[in-house]
Amino acid sequence: MQDGYCRPDGLELREVAPPPVRDGEVLVRVRAASVNSYDWHFMTGTPYMTRTIRLRNPIPGADLAGTVESVGAGVTAWRPGDDVFGATHRGSFADYVSVPADRLARKPSTVTFEQAAATPIAGLTALQGLRDKGRIKPGQQVLINGASGAVGTFAVQVARFHGATVTAVCSTANVATARKLGADRVIDYTTEDFVADGTRYDLIFDGAGTRSFAERRRALRPDGTLVFVGGPRTNRWLGPLAGQVVMRLRDRRMVLFLANTNREDLESLAGMLADGALAPEIERCYPLAAVPEALTHLSTGHARAKLVISL
Incomplete structure (x- = not known):
């Protein structure tokens, strides 16, 4: 978690309650996540244009793969036990995260949670x-x-x-x-x-x-x-x-341009993953406690391919 904009060493690992599940959202038990420049920008508040967007969630992280724990009102596409992957605005560097239902796709059984989490953004x-x-x-x-x-x-x-x-x-x-x-x-x-x-x-x-x-x-x-x-x-x-x-x-x-997270394109990626046309390249997997280390490595500009967080 972060209290205001910070560098990676300003992040803290804390025990918090699972987030609420609002209408149209899905609570996902996170099995893996991955780091992106997106996370760095909103953690540090740089470039300064990112500060025009209010941070409502103190937990960073966008990419995720995991298992549906529960669904909010109006959600019919998912049910508990489904393995999914996708991206949310914030919060995936945690055991649980609430995600809009239309920002998820089904994880192919042929790929690991780490591979799926490396894919969305x-x-x-x-x-x-x-x-x-x-x-x-x-x-x-x-x-x-x-x-x-x-x-x-x-x-x-x-x-x-x-x-x-x-x-x-x-x-x-x-x-x-x-x-x-x-x-x-x-x-x-x-x-x-x-x-x-x-x-x-x-x-x-x-x-x-x-x-x-x-x-x-x-x-x-x-x-x-x-x-x-x-x-x-x-x-x-x-x-x-x-x-x-x-x-x-x-x-x-x-x-x-900036990428748009939507189910249709996530499903296209899922199809490519399932067919073997897409094979995520992962440099290293880190435990949740090492998120600051992963983000520091990302910031050097020398990270190769994807850095993944395994939970």
């Missing part, structure tokens, strides 16, 4: 960014910058699922992982430059934000699209959005 960002904002099509040349990150590891697989030819950009240590996830070509950014090699892409999905506006534009085909999902946190007010907004104003091919 990162998987939705990859799916909606490529499918809805990038309008990905079979046969397109797609570049994933930041392919070893939490979202990037999903983006490589989602792009392959949609029939694209995928080029993944990552560091030397993550080249083998990118290949395992299905990338047709892997660029080690420590030895190669995806801008300088002359290849032009139909779609660039950028979770790293490491290149300038002009450089990214040179790597696009004239009718190509650049989808932003992350970047440096140097601007105290807008964080990664600052540079993205400027680029969007300068070129309409640049698209930025």
Whole structure:
């Protein structure tokens, strides 16, 4: 729990009563959760724009997977004993969390709770960014910058699922992982430059934000699209959005967005998980008491793929 905005070492593990279950909500016994930049932003209140949103729940955490304990009035899709996964606004770093019923999907029996918990926000960002904002099509040349990150590891697989030819950009240590996830070509950014090699892409999905506006534009085909999902946190007010907004104003091919948690897309991810088209990449699992450690590792910018909390 947190009392006001804080750094990870300001979080405390406390005994509290399970949350109330309101109409349209489901009480879930959490079996696993995962950390996201979303959690960092709302824990620390940075960038400052996040402080315009009132924190009604002192417990952080959005992604979750677990078992339905009880349901509120009006909920017909779920019943006690169902294994589910999804995302809520806050509260998943706990034994129990109340979640709006339409922000959950059934967990496939073929994946673990940890794998399911790793999927919601990162998987939705990859799916909606490529499918809805990038309008990905079979046969397109797609570049994933930041392919070893939490979202990037999903983006490589989602792009392959949609029939694209995928080029993944990552560091030397993550080249083998990118290949395992299905990338047709892997660029080690420590030895190669995806801008300088002359290849032009139909779609660039950028979770790293490491290149300038002009450089990214040179790597696009004239009718190509650049989808932003992350970047440096140097601007105290807008964080990664600052540079993205400027680029969007300068070129309409640049698209930025925030993922929308909804049952339909969660069910699409569930289908991909069940079929083996999507395999969450997990760097490490932490116990609940080590949430501060997991968030500290996330903040370094060197976390590979997903960090999961096992309960």
